[in-house]
Amino acid sequence: MVFASPIFLFVFLTSILFIYTLFSIFGNIHILNFILLVFSIIFYAYGCFSFLPIMFFSLFVNYILALLLEKYRNKTKRFVFVTIAVVFNLLIFFFYKYINLFLNIFIDINNFIFNGDNPRDIINITIPLGISFYTFQILSYVIDVYRKKVHANNNFFSLILYAMFFPQLIAGPIVRYKDVADSLKNRESNIVDIYTGIRRFAIGFIKKILFANYLGKISDYVFYNEYGSVGVLFAIIGLLAFTFQIFLDFSAYSDMAIGLARIFGFRFKENFNLPFLSFNTREVWERWHISLSSFFKDYVYIPLGGSRKGLNKRIRNLLIVFILSGFWHGASWNYVTWGLYNAVFVIIDTLIFYFCEEKLHINLTLISKTILVRPIGIVITFIIWTIGMILFKCETMDIFNAFMSNFNEPIVYSMTIKNISNKIFTPYFILVLIGTFGFSFGIFKSINNLLNRIKLYIILDILIFVFFLYAVIEMIAGGFNPFIYFRF
């Protein structure tokens, strides 16, 4: 079940809002948690019923291990328990997400060595929805218990709710247990929470339906083009469309998740903070998918030594983190390459800052914030990030080669160019551009803050309502393209 679908909006969300509000009268947190839990299970089962037993089993194992970690003081025993937890969770994760990939690698190597012709994709395991988010989330919980940052939750159902809470279950953000531990036991949800939550949800919905989806069509025309080169200009347009699409799409889901959680009294941390305003790639990763980068920082980078064990180890740790991050994004080599690509630029930034600040004693951090230097850094970083998106989008070499051919083959004025032209040479595209830049570069955020300060947020609320209504209409009617008649 996805947020931007009729089944979620008109059936699931209305049901949970109604029932939750009804039982809020009683004020019993256990009943409210139970309602959220039931709905979260329904939410997940709707999209991935067959994986439910494994999920419950996994949660139960983690629940027991966390309790054991809480109970025992012996360092060795605790280390064993946390190791079991890590191995257990990663095994499930690797099995479902990477078994196809590694089997294919094994087959390719076998074919190469023995000149064989064995077919690839001999098994095709369906990847359970949200496994990447859910696994990291529950792992963070157990590790935090091990580190004594949080106490183990002795209420199994409460733990399930933490792990399976529907707003963040399939697309994040990765929520740390410590951020919601108190809310699980005791929380309030007043009109301001509901208003803030609904408003945030509506904004995310608008971003997804009206802007991300529109840009997605343009980028798909370019990347999945079958009619020959579209030329440099349209290739760049397609790439930019994808760059903004991926941000709007992902941040929209985070907005909707954060908004939904807020309605029910949970406060999730921000997952995006205007990454296109970053001075360098290092900063991008402090602003992009913050919950993931902070997970890798806390559970991989720092345990490996972080930046405390010398420059060489720091670079090594960065490489490991970004390779893993690439893998996390998808079981495909293009994602790993994308991770490496980011690693290169993060390492370059690290080295530049290291040498400037440590060796030459130039306060580059301060300089990078000046009005002259910062815009240059932002533009360069944006270009680097956008180029990296080629790797992210091109899941196969064929798609990659086809895309790159746009830069060196003569343009074919085909239906692809016509389709792209129809999308961009229209007054409607101006609206899309305004929305895209407004959300991507913080213009709307600034306007929001300004209007809040002068207590004129009602203007924005009206606009949000109007666009939300249109986005709902677009969701319902946008896919309706009937034929005049049926044909063979």
Next chain:
Amino acid sequence: MEENYWKTKKSRKLISENNEYLEENNEKHPNIIALLLKGFFVLVIVFVLFLPLVLVIAGYKNKTLSGVEVKVPKPKFSIDKLYSGELTNNIDDYLMQNLPGKDLAVNLRSDLLYNIFGVSPHEGVGIGKDGWLFSEEALNYYYNGLYEVDDEQLDSLMKKLEELNNICEDSGKKLIVTITPTKSRYYDEYVPEVNKILRRMNGDENTVRPYDKFIDRLNKSNILVFDCIDYINKHMEEMDVENHPLWMPGSHHWTQYQGGHVGQALEDFIIEKTEHELPKYELIASKSEVAIYPDNDLLSLLNLKTYPKYTYDHITINFKTAITTYPNVLVRGGSFLGMLLLPCCTIGDDNIVYHIENKYYFTDHYMTHHDFEEYDEIKDLKKNLGKFDIIILEIHEMNVHNATFGFLDYLLENKDILSEKRVRTYASSRDTDEDLEDIEDAEDESNIAADDNIDISEDDIKEEIKD
């Protein structure tokens, strides 16, 4: 000094903290009006979410929207489907198609996009100059090389047509192939500019289209061909296209009036080239602002609340024939076939007529409509294949690559039945008294043959008539 104050890091931090304080302060001590406004905002958003339910409770039934789409069946529960995820996909699709209020959403969206942004709300419909509509598929065929056919495909098509033509000639049947035109050919000035620009940029302005290659091959063969495009080009003035347009601004198909005019010309052609008598009629057009199908088919696909006003040609048909017995006719084509208004498909007492168009067909002289998926489902078609006197295949110039939608293959697969000899056993207005006597004799002979199971060959009957 105050100006510089807010630029320092410390002051910026203070302001940011102040904003957070303001937000927090609002939350802890919100004023009543602010609360009410927030509450109202929540209510209107929630109302939107509950709107389909409200419509259901109010008994609202979705109005039928224009256009056809594959109907999603009601989801049926089964453990297997639940486990595999098929059930939930079916529920999603069903709900998307049948959501209460969907018609309102479609109408509203269409009106917003069409009237405010001038953008087509339908992916398959392009808007050109002065609001003229074109099927994107047809535009891509005419300007952007869609549905190209190579020599191999053409060879294969011609081979099949020639084989069919030979079978027909050997069995006393007449095969006629007719090609129907596309809108862009005659209304290029209204076409969305992007199509023409692309064609110019590609240097394709003089490139031959599939129609050009196909008609060239047809004209070199023995097949009887009636090229509607050629006819229109030669008779534009006579057809008075200024007052009676070939196409309406909001249509994909040609108008019934002009299609009927061309249909009459096709029948004249058949009469001239064959021995068969066909009904004649007079088409009378009267102007009306009421849209008639298919003259607003593209426009209606947009599902607007308010449509632009055009003047349509409403037609009246006056039949001018007295004879009631006509040949058995099999007509197969696409949707442009219907506008030809072939009288041979409507008139006659005892003749067998099949008018097959897209995925439906008419029998009983257009009185009965049937849908079909496979040709074998067409009632008694196979049985009657040998009994047709005239077979007309209508091929739209855009569909050369998929000519007759597999019907040609079906006919050739059943050539044994198709090869059944046909002799005209009905009278024609061109027959002399002697001819009529011969026809009567031939009919009697064929009846005797049927009754007594005597073998009478076609040559015998022809000899009889000749004598």
